[in-house]
Amino acid sequence: DAGITQSPRHKVTETGTPVTLRCHQTENHRYMYWYRQDPGHGLRLIHYSYGVKDTDKGEVSDGYSVSRSKTEDFLLTLESATSSQTSVYFCAIGTSGRTGTDTQYFGPGTRLTVL
Amino acid sequence: GESVGLHLPTLSVQEGDNSIINCAYSNSASDYFIWYKQESGKGPQFIIDIRSNMDKRQGQRVTVLLNKTVKHLSLQIAATQPGDSAVYFCAEMGDSSYKLIFGSGTRLLVRP
Numbered sequence: 283d284a285g286i287t288q289s290p291r292h293k294v295t296e297t298g299t300p301v302t303l304r305c306h307q308t309e310n311h312r313y314m315y316w317y318r319q320d321p322g323h324g325l326r327l328i329h330y331s332y333g334v335k336d337t338d339k340g341e342v343s344d345g346y347s348v349s350r351s352k353t354e355d356f357l358l359t360l361e362s363a364t365s366s367q368t369s370v371y372f373c374a375i376g377t378s379g380r381t382g383t384d385t386q387y388f389g390p391g392t393r394l395t396v397l
Numbered sequence: 398g399e400s401v402g403l404h405l406p407t408l409s410v411q412e413g414d415n416s417i418i419n420c421a422y423s424n425s426a427s428d429y430f431i432w433y434k435q436e437s438g439k440g441p442q443f444i445i446d447i448r449s450n451m452d453k454r455q456g457q458r459v460t461v462l463l464n465k466t467v468k469h470l471s472l473q474i475a476a477t478q479p480g481d482s483a484v485y486f487c488a489e490m491g492d493s494s495y496k497l498i499f500g501s502g503t504r505l506l507v508r509p
Contacts, residue, residue, distance in 0.1 A: 330495065385431050388441045
């Protein structure tokens with residue numbers, strides 16, 4: 283998994299509770315991404331980061347926030363979890379994301395269930 | 398493991414045969430394309446990529462073909478093995494974006 287870890291790997295929580303997922307990389311890559319994967323929708327980008335403290339929204343960012351205080355860690359927070367956020371969450375890393383000579387490498391995923 | 402798609406198109410091939418997985422992409426301005434393989438319970442794994450200034454690229458047992466005229470991408474797997482059974486996704490990156498847009502995936506089943 284290209285030096286990417288995600289924690290926790292599994293989590294069950296209740297509607298309305300805050301949840302934070304962590305992505306940690308040992309590759310010193312500049313770009314980090316959070317995706318969710320749902321049946322019928324494939325992988326959809328939630329947020330991404332292009333450097334420490336630099337983040338931007340993806341296509342499904344509502345209800346999520348992110349933070350990146352250091353290169354190796356990218357946190358995804360659900361401020362008040364809803365059942366529609368039950369999903370498998372993947373973190374990915376990339377060096378440039380734009381040159382076309384690079385790609386994104388994915389972590390093992392976190393399965394989140396919101397009851 | 399996780400289900401990555403309830404109604405994924407499925408390709409069933411005999412072990413040892415060649416497999417061809419197709420993908421239609423949406424943005425004519427996309428200039429970078431990637432194929433990923435995802436096994437049950439795991440994250441997507443990079444297989445091969447191609448830039449828009451190329452129409453073919455080969456890796457180990459895999460070849461990606463790009464037809465920009467019809468916005469079509471294909472992945473060819475030679476001598477398919479049971480370990481190739483997985484869901485395969487294509488992804489595109491546009492010319493003004495750092496973001497990958499993923500296709501919905503194709504499930505490859507390899508019959509022994």
